[in-house]
């Protein structure tokens with residue numbers, strides 16, 4: 001069966017076609033990053049309007065790339081939430097309208113289930129059971145995954161998500177939106193050991209996280225260092241000319257220190273989750289899973305522990321339609337979708 005999937009929960013419009021037997025056939029994505037960058041964050045009203053503009057053209061592209069027409073599609077999946085209400089409604093409305101006109105079932109998909117199962121699109125595909133580290137802009141969770149729809153929450157953030165910590169620190173450092181990739185880029189030029197930052201809840205016995213204090217610590221270090229720079233610059237005229245360069249070095253060191261603190265906690269808690277569950281497979285999903293330092297540190301640590309780590313293909317780490325169509329296909333394959341469901345086409349958006 002071919003499933004068409006829509007993702008529109010935030011600032012990415014994603015459409016994909018997945019076959020239950022052959023896997024991903026095609027996917028297309030439009031990111032609104034450039035549009036929101038001027039505002040320093042996602043503007044919900046603009047996001048919804050852009051999804052409206054993009055969703056049908058992207059669907060055409062996907063059908064063409066997959067070499068199919070709409071009549072070969074067997075079900076239509078969409079992100080039901082969590083996300084921005086107006087943005088979600090665009091994907092849900094498009095899915096329901098198409099399904100109604102073609103007399104097809106709809107499959108509402110939880111956005112996090114999409115992320116969670118996305119590493120199974122990679123080759124090699126991780127078998128169940130595994131521990132999943134779900135790190136996105138809105139969530140940081142450790143889950144035990146025993147199968148499709150068999151998820152147990154092991155721990156989660158008590159305040160900010162890891163992606164949020166990246167984004168907020170990036171904002172403090174005057175980097176663009178979205179902050180995660182920008183901060184990671186700047187970190188490559190910095191020295192993490194020059195600035196000491198807290199490792200929140202690193203030694204707590206549970207599998208929970210807390211990242212909000214990190215942002216405050218970065219702000220304090222930034223203020224202290226800026227004050228010192230200004231003081232020196234005032235005393236020494238020669239240094240004054242040099243201070244913009246010093247600020248750049250400082251920003252790079254802060255970026256490296258922030259990334260290092262976040263990554264260290266994520267790696268340590270993932271290892272604890274593997275130890276506590278006795279599982280030997282870790283799957284990383286969500287936007288922060290694109291971070292190369294996290295990938296490197298996890299790979300290194302898990303190799304030492306003779307455990308395996310799986311990542312989704314880089315392009316499928318952040319929000320996309322493929323993960324939604326794929327999660328729906330996994331549910332269909334496991335007999336979890338009533339394909340003869342009464343076609344009442346009520347919206348299912350959370």
Ligand code: KG4
Nearest residue numbers: 136137138163180181287288290291318319
């Ligand atoms: O999964 P995602 O695309 O959207 C949500 O469901 O939230 O994740 C977006 C988050 C943002 O916070 C973004 O800054 C972060 O993922 N992110 C990264 C990187 N790429 C995206 N954080 C660190 N390093 C990256 N390379």
Ligand code: ZN
Nearest residue numbers: 115136318319
């Ligand atoms: Zn997401």
